Structure formats: structure tokens, C-alpha cells
Amino acid sequence: MPPKKRPPPTAALAAVKKKQEAAKLARAELLLAHAAAENSVDAPHAVAEAPQPVVEPPMSAEQIAAALQAEDLQLLPSARAGSTTGYLGVYPTGDGQRPYVAQIRRNGRNVVLGKFATAAEAALAYARELGPAATRAAAAAAPSRPLTASEALSAAAAEGLQLQRSAQTESGFKGVNKGSGERKRPYNVCVRGDTLGSFETPEEAALVYARATRPLLRLGHSGVTLADLAGAARAVSSVCPENE
Structure with missing residues (x-):
């Protein structure tokens, strides 16, 4: 068999340059794809910041008093001598921002009504859950501590x-x-x-x-x-x- 002829040097250099240019173009397309993925809101790693909950300021004593009068309610004192909050249905939470929780018993289960900055505000939530008639009945039936x-x-x-x-x-x-x-x-x-x-x-x-x-x-x-x-x-x- 006759020996194969080698391509002229100019043709070989042209092929190498063509391969190099194709590799550069492929790398550029890959970088563009990565940049588009990072800027896309649908990218798996793009996590939207959750809206921060609005923390209502605590009610003042005047606001609590006005609510009690307008809604015909009263704060129910705790019947336990060792109560640390002084109110029925109000317990400490250990939370520095909202240290009191209002909790009521419904159908054999404890239902949390919310956490509050003051014991009086938590007691107001408890009284509101009971309603005027039930609040008066609870006050009348409360143990006489x-x-x-x-x-x-x-x-x-x-x-x-x-x-x-x-x-x-x-x-x-x-x-x-x-x-x-x-x-x-x-x-x-x-x-x-x-x-x-x-x-x-x-x-x-x-x-x-x-x-x-x-x-x-x-x-x-x-x-x-x-x-x-x-x-x-x-x-x-x-x-x-x-x-x-």
C-alpha cells in the first residue's frame, strides 16, 4: 500500500485552531448557562426571603381597660395560691419577648390562644374567648381564694x-x-x-x-x-x- 500523505502544515494548523475555537465557544455557552441559572427565580438554590411577621405592640393598661368596659368583660384571677401570673388561664412561657401565654381547655384538649407581652393582655384574650356571660359565670363559680x-x-x-x-x-x-x-x-x-x-x-x-x-x-x-x-x-x- 502506498504510504498516506500527510496534510500540509497549513491545513493541520487550521484544524487545530478550529477545535480550539469550538472549545472556547462551548465554555462560553456553559458560563452563560450558569449565569442564567443563578439569576433565575426558578433555580432550586434561589430561595426567596420569607416575609417577617408583624409583631403587634403590647396593649397598654388603658387599652385593656377600654376593651373590658366596651365588651363587658373582666379579668379572671387565678384560684391557685402559687400562680405566677395572677390570672386564670395565663401561664409563663419563658419567652423574653412574649413571656405569657393564654390557654383554655376545649373538648378535653388545651388550646393556645396566643402569646402576649403582659399577663393582663393574655387574661383579656382568655376572657374574650369565654365571652361576657361565661366570664361572669366563671367569676361567680371561682374558688374563693x-x-x-x-x-x-x-x-x-x-x-x-x-x-x-x-x-x-x-x-x-x-x-x-x-x-x-x-x-x-x-x-x-x-x-x-x-x-x-x-x-x-x-x-x-x-x-x-x-x-x-x-x-x-x-x-x-x-x-x-x-x-x-x-x-x-x-x-x-x-x-x-x-x-x-
């Missing part, structure tokens, strides 16, 4: 109430009478002839009086109070047969 003077004053401030002082009563508070003799609960609350209970401290009794005489503005008449409604209910029941 006496409130200390400081607890009664704190509750009054949280609910926007004022304990009305009086120089004409031995207890020092309007609507609070001190009974005679040595008794464990010597302070009685009387509203328009009705005794609402006996209490260990005059501050707790004054708190009960303030709650009972707080105007119900949501009824559209600033002069209507809880005591008025209770008296009207008794007047109706006195003239209606019990079997009806």
Missing part, C-alpha cells in the same frame, strides 16, 4: 377601675363595711341593699364594689350598672311564678 391588697390593686388598674376611698367608712372604701367581732372575712360589700360577699381585705372588697357599679356603656346608657341589672332580674322573678 382571697386576693391580697396588692393583687386587688393590680386587678383594678388592669381593668381601668378606681377603688373609691371614703373617710366615712371604717374600711376606708366606699361600699365596704367592716363587720363587728373577730372574723376571717370581716369586710362586706353592699350595693343598694344587696350584700355581694365578705372578704379578707378592704381592697378586695372595694374591687368587687367597683366591678358591680361600673357603668355598662355598651348598653347605650351610662347610668346602667351591673347592680341595676341584678335588681331588675330579682324584681321580675318576684312577680313571675316559679313554675313558668
Whole structure:
């Protein structure tokens, strides 16, 4: 066989240059593809930043008081002597930003109502979940653990109430009478002839009086109070047969 002829040097150089140019073009296309993938929102590694949750500022004592009055609610004190929050349904969380949680029992399960900056705001959420009627029933059925003077004053401030002082009563508070003799609960609350209970401290009794005489503005008449409604209910029941 005759030996193969080698291509002229100019042809070999042209082929090498053609291969080099093709390799450069391939690398350039690959770099462009990578750049397009990095800038694409659909790329697997392109993670969109999640919107930050809006943290509502904590309610002030005035705002809580206004909500309680407008919605005919009251903050329920805890019946446990060792309670660290002072309110029913409110527990500490250990969270520095929202250290209190409101929790209620529903159908045998604990339902978390939210975390809050103050114990009073968490107690408001608990009262709202119960509603006005259930809140009043819970307050009436709550175990009679006496409130200390400081607890009664704190509750009054949280609910926007004022304990009305009086120089004409031995207890020092309007609507609070001190009974005679040595008794464990010597302070009685009387509203328009009705005794609402006996209490260990005059501050707790004054708190009960303030709650009972707080105007119900949501009824559209600033002069209507809880005591008025209770008296009207008794007047109706006195003239209606019990079997009806």
C-alpha cells in the first residue's frame, strides 16, 4: 500500500485552531448557562426571603381597660395560691419577648390562644374567648381564694377601675363595711341593699364594689350598672311564678 500523505502544515494548523475555537465557544455557552441559572427565580438554590411577621405592640393598661368596659368583660384571677401570673388561664412561657401565654381547655384538649407581652393582655384574650356571660359565670363559680391588697390593686388598674376611698367608712372604701367581732372575712360589700360577699381585705372588697357599679356603656346608657341589672332580674322573678 502506498504510504498516506500527510496534510500540509497549513491545513493541520487550521484544524487545530478550529477545535480550539469550538472549545472556547462551548465554555462560553456553559458560563452563560450558569449565569442564567443563578439569576433565575426558578433555580432550586434561589430561595426567596420569607416575609417577617408583624409583631403587634403590647396593649397598654388603658387599652385593656377600654376593651373590658366596651365588651363587658373582666379579668379572671387565678384560684391557685402559687400562680405566677395572677390570672386564670395565663401561664409563663419563658419567652423574653412574649413571656405569657393564654390557654383554655376545649373538648378535653388545651388550646393556645396566643402569646402576649403582659399577663393582663393574655387574661383579656382568655376572657374574650369565654365571652361576657361565661366570664361572669366563671367569676361567680371561682374558688374563693382571697386576693391580697396588692393583687386587688393590680386587678383594678388592669381593668381601668378606681377603688373609691371614703373617710366615712371604717374600711376606708366606699361600699365596704367592716363587720363587728373577730372574723376571717370581716369586710362586706353592699350595693343598694344587696350584700355581694365578705372578704379578707378592704381592697378586695372595694374591687368587687367597683366591678358591680361600673357603668355598662355598651348598653347605650351610662347610668346602667351591673347592680341595676341584678335588681331588675330579682324584681321580675318576684312577680313571675316559679313554675313558668
